Amino acid sequence: MSTTLAPRLVACVDALRDDRPTPDARDAAQRRLVERLERAGTMPRPRALRLVGAAVAACAVAVLALGPLFLGREALAFADVQRHFLAFETLEMTIETSAGGAAMPRQVVQTTRDGRVRVDIGSNLSVILDTARGHGISLLHDARAAAPFAFPPGGRAPRSDGEVDWLEELRTFQGMAERIAETRTIDGQLAYGFALTLAGQRTELWANADGLPLAMEIDAGGGATLALAFEFAFNRPIDPALFSTEAPPGYARADGE
Amino acid sequence: MPTPDAILDMTDTDAHPSPAELARTYGRQVFDAAYRVLGEAAAAEDVQQDVFLRLVESPPRDVVSWPALLAASAVRLAIDRLRHRRRWRRWFALFGRDDAIVPASTGPDQNATQHERARQLRVAISALPAREAQCFALRWIEGLELAEIARATGLRENTISVALHRAARHLEHRLAEAAATTEPTP
Numbered sequence: 001m002s003t004t005l006a007p008r009l010v011a012c013v014d015a016l017r018d019d020r021p022t023p024d025a026r027d028a029a030q031r032r033l034v035e036r037l038e039r040a041g042t043m044p045r046p047r048a049l050r051l052v053g054a055a056v057a058a059c060a061v062a063v064l065a066l067g068p069l070f071l072g073r074e075a076l077a078f079a080d081v082q083r084h085f086l087a088f089e090t091l092e093m094t095i096e097t098s099a100g101g102a103a104m105p106r107q108v109v110q111t112t113r114d115g116r117v118r119v120d121i122g123s124n125l126s127v128i129l130d131t132a133r134g135h136g137i138s139l140l141h142d143a144r145a146a147a148p149f150a151f152p153p154g155g156r157a158p159r160s161d162g163e164v165d166w167l168e169e170l171r172t173f174q175g176m177a178e179r180i181a182e183t184r185t186i187d188g189q190l191a192y193g194f195a196l197t198l199a200g201q202r203t204e205l206w207a208n209a210d211g212l213p214l215a216m217e218i219d220a221g222g223g224a225t226l227a228l229a230f231e232f233a234f235n236r237p238i239d240p241a242l243f244s245t246e247a248p249p250g251y252a253r254a255d256g257e
Numbered sequence: 258m259p260t261p262d263a264i265l266d267m268t269d270t271d272a273h274p275s276p277a278e279l280a281r282t283y284g285r286q287v288f289d290a291a292y293r294v295l296g297e298a299a300a301a302e303d304v305q306q307d308v309f310l311r312l313v314e315s316p317p318r319d320v321v322s323w324p325a326l327l328a329a330s331a332v333r334l335a336i337d338r339l340r341h342r343r344r345w346r347r348w349f350a351l352f353g354r355d356d357a358i359v360p361a362s363t364g365p366d367q368n369a370t371q372h373e374r375a376r377q378l379r380v381a382i383s384a385l386p387a388r389e390a391q392c393f394a395l396r397w398i399e400g401l402e403l404a405e406i407a408r409a410t411g412l413r414e415n416t417i418s419v420a421l422h423r424a425a426r427h428l429e430h431r432l433a434e435a436a437a438t439t440e441p442t443p
Binding site: 004005006008009011012013015016017018019020021022025026029030032033034036037038 | 276277280281284285288289292293296298301302305306309310313370371372374375377378379381397398422425428429432433436
């Protein structure tokens with residue numbers, strides 16, 4: 001190890017290099033890798049075959065796009081589902097999260113077409129954003145504390161690495177959303193599922209026959225038993241007072257960011 | 258099947274080995290490289306498969322060193338996952354559950370101090386900018402020389418040197434912070 005690294009860092013690097021997988025895990029992974037490559041075909045497809053593949057894919061897209069005209073509701077296309085996230089007046093999402101089998105506080109996200117957002121996390125924390133004006137406020141209900149903050153009007157709210165970009169990815173998603181063969185009943189409605197990858201996570205999005213999204217499940221993986229289950233409600237009236245970025249009566253004002 | 262040395266010496270003028278051949282020869286090394294970054298076998302296996310399936314979909318050209326290229330690919334994908342995991346950890350920290358995504362210990366006989374050091378370094382690496390993290394992992398964890406990293410990543414050696422310097426300073430700072438919060442005061 002070079003002397004350019006501090007001793008503490010050298011010790012950590014050595015520890016990390018010494019952290020090895022078990023031989024069984026290594027061998028099993030290698031076996032599955034070889035099997036998967038055999039299934040995938042190990043040679044790149046010739047150009048002619050790629051063109052055929054592209055033509056087939058284009059036809060498939062056309063069939064999906066035109067499907068509702070000819071095939072009725074059974075041919076629900078992912079674009080039908082996606083458009084609800086592109087053009088809504090209001091959207092309310094209830095998010096149930098569990099990690100390692102333990103339930104996390106429920107989150108409720110309410111947002112409007114003009115860029116007002118309210119996030120309630122459990123019963124104690126709310127964050128409200130007015131993106132048009134560049135105002136935001138965090139409310140700690142137990143402590144009766146309010147922390148206003150500002151960000152560039154018309155821009156995005158202050159970001160952190162904790163922000164989850166799945167909604168933006170979903171709105172702009174142009175990849176392959178695979179139809180799930182089974183159906184579910186959600187809120188009394190027959191629901192059709194799509195499997196896709198958003199932000200590197202396997203996601204299942206469920207919608208009714210009109211393409212109205214009803215629920216979504218995200219498997220965050222990463223070695224954790226982490227799952228998020230969403231329920232959606234589009235275009236329900238929401239009390240405008242819920243989006244106020246003024247401190248509520250009785251709340252002490254704290255310094256914001 | 259070509260030997261590792263034969264593959265190491267292959268250039269673009271030679272026939273490319275197939276992804277299956279590369280997987281048989283280097284699959285375990287790719288798994289190990291991903292594991293060292295992630296500390297978890299299931300995630301390392303996902304990265305390992307991703308590395309070789311990408312070779313099937315878009316074979317690289319002008320490969321001077323397959324081991325270096327594969328190591329760079331594995332490290333880059335593993336760091337992407339590590340950084341993604343960090344985002345979730347920060348989210349869970351809001352609820353006091355930042356332990357929810359820390360990988361489990363990999364064996365009962367593993368030295369606890371060593372395991373903790375490795376864990377702290379992974380956490381610190383996940384907070385680095387992606388380029389710094391990749392350069393650091395390739396240089397100090399995978400043991401590649403600057404020239405090999407340059408060929409495998411397409412970065413200039415000067416750029417890599419700067420990234421390595423910054424990464425080391427950032428990591429030393431973060432590890433010192435971590436130690437201050439875990440070590441008892443004298």
